[in-house]
Amino acid sequence: MAGLSQIMGINRRNLELIYRHNPRSGFPVVDDKILTKEALSRARVPVPRTLRIVDSFLGARQAVEELERESSFVVKPARGSGGGGVLIAESLPEGGWRTPSGRRLDREQLLQHLGDILFGVYSLGRADDRALVEQRVVPHPFFREIYARGIADIRIILFKEQPLMAMMRIPTDASDGKANLHQGAMGVRLSLADGRTGQGVYRGQTVTRHPDTDAPISGRVLPFWSELLAHARAAARAMPLKYVGVDLVIDAGLGPLMLEVNARPGLQIQVINDAGLVPAVEGIQ
């Protein structure tokens, strides 16, 4: 339970955190996944392996040919938002690919998708964009025990390099395998101290089990918690912004990987944690 004054609203977040501590000049780095990855790599924060960066139509044709040799990969618009334009592909023995939802994809369709990304169809401001093709993450067994489809992720919000609040987002049938709260994923609160999971929130209801698999979600301890926190701090230090949300996943073989950094992290994390962000922010200031 929190008092009204402890809740961070959009107006307050924008005025007191984003406008004041996140200079516009720092936005390009986090708004472009390729630039983010470069900055994170320099700070020695692990990220998924980049297979290819596509920045021209000629490059797109070449990429399609080379990608035939990869067993699976993910295509993302560098400046996409909200998961738009993200394509997960798995190669088929008879040639071509299929997506996790079972849709088949031939070379022309993959080329078209890359073309759309280059033209900025999915991108902030609809400007021209680049496509990032990277290795597909294999979720750690910890997540597969809870829900096998899709990839769960961990969001940590930091202010001046100090973690404020954390949550885990687990896909559901309703979210179609996506770890997006607005699309129906469940949020689970994470203790900053030890990475222990608390209650979950699914469609506005407090739950302790996954809605589809009935697996218990509370009281587990997330593996690699100290590494996850260390990577979050290192990423926050490497960014020219003071108030950020970082998204991490845990790969079965590679351990923690950082997917992206957000300059305007959402406020729903307060609902998941049943606590307002304001006291934590004031504690740091």
Add this chain to the structure above:
Amino acid sequence: MSRKGSLRLTIAVLLSLMAALVLYKVLVLGYTYPNLIPQASYSVQLSMSFTGIGEDLSVRTFLPVSDETQSIADELASAPALSFRREQTPLYVIGEWSRYNAEGPFQVLYSYSAQVRPARYELDPGLRIPDHYPKGFNQYLAASEAIQLDHPLLRELSARVRDPEHRARATLQAIYDYVSALGGRPFKGTTDAVTAAKLGEASCNGKSRLFIALARNNGIPARLVGGLILSPGTKRTSHQWLEAYVAGHWVPFDGLNSHFAELPDNYLALYRGDEALFTHSPNIGFDYRFSIQRRIVPNDRLAGFLGGHAFNLYQALSSFRRVNISLNLLKFLLMIPFGVLVVVVARNVIGLTTFGTFLPALMAVASRETGLVAGVAGFLIILAVTALVRIPLNKLGVLHTPKLAILMVAAILTMLGLTVLADIVRIDALASVGAVTLFPIAILTITAERISLSLEEDGWKKTGLTMFWTLLVMTVAYLMMESVALQALILAFPELFLGVVALNLWIGHWTGLRLLELLRFRSLYSGQRKE
């Protein structure tokens, strides 16, 4: 000084400056509200078209004249190759356009601006119907072809509404109640008094004739009035109401639109008596329409008043005119900050999401000439067309920007098509829809594309909700900008803009929870999370 402190100081300075200027004008210069209230003025254009077939040709219609309730100005007639004659009688003025051996198409444009004052009569309940009237009133008591008095049905009805004490007001009230209760009919054409009574429903002229028959049968002189209900848009419908002679006054009644001894400020009278609005030679393919625009104009006092005082926008009007900013455009511009303010409140205080930041305000501006309904309809039509056209484009696999360009072509053609269609089938409302959307078509198309994308990404529910909020905010912005009182105030007190800026500054540094966030985060403070 802290950031917050300087903001507050700025707001305080702006508000004090505004208050000081307003008070100075009110207290020292004597600005008073009645002086400032502007009036609605309508500019009306009657357009008549017909084709001569080589024979003599004439077209006659009634022209409005100024009297105690309406003032007509700026009359302008344009009728190439036709001769014009103006004929005046005590009851009306007729304009006649004619030509000998006329061949080919002709067009007559007759335009004027009209201001109408609302009329309202208090009828003394004790007033009795006189037994005798001066001789000139016989025509208003006698039967005519369409106002039958001796028909048994009308005799019976007349007896039913009769007041035993012959009081004028009670009799008229009974007639009015009876006629008002009859069903309305939108159809055009003439209905006589007996037919209206038999059918139990009638259009304006049928109801009015029936009213007149019952009044005359009860000894109250009454006559038809023909004219226009002034409302923005294009129309072919004229209107008929009536006047009854009570205590030396011709008192208006309209049984169709529920006006008892009163008329609003948009009833323009063209003639009195049971007449047809147009008379013309046969077989000339006669057609007409009225295009009406509503404008808010300073009332006569305001012009004189503001012109004579300092510190208001009326003073600067001549400079605006020199650079081609008309008063109408000026008011347009002046009202935009208020429409935009509505959007700011909707987004930052309430927390509504709309398509496009200022699109709702922009759409409201675009709808001002033709009305809100046309604006919303235009928006929805563009949306539907865009959604349809993008289906094959997506199937073909067309890239974003060229796709947008094609959608825009489709939107433009739709709007032009609507306008042409409106002209052919003569649905006037349709023409307004076309007209309203021509202005912001590019913004509309881009928004429509974004809405279609949102439909694909977020589904019907979320898109529909955003759509609903967009239209709601647009409506509120429209009503705000249409406010005559606000328009008058801003002309007289342009310093109110300081207040608008102050309000935006205040909202701009307000860190409270938006109304919808109270809902979103209710589990955090209510302690009533559902288990």
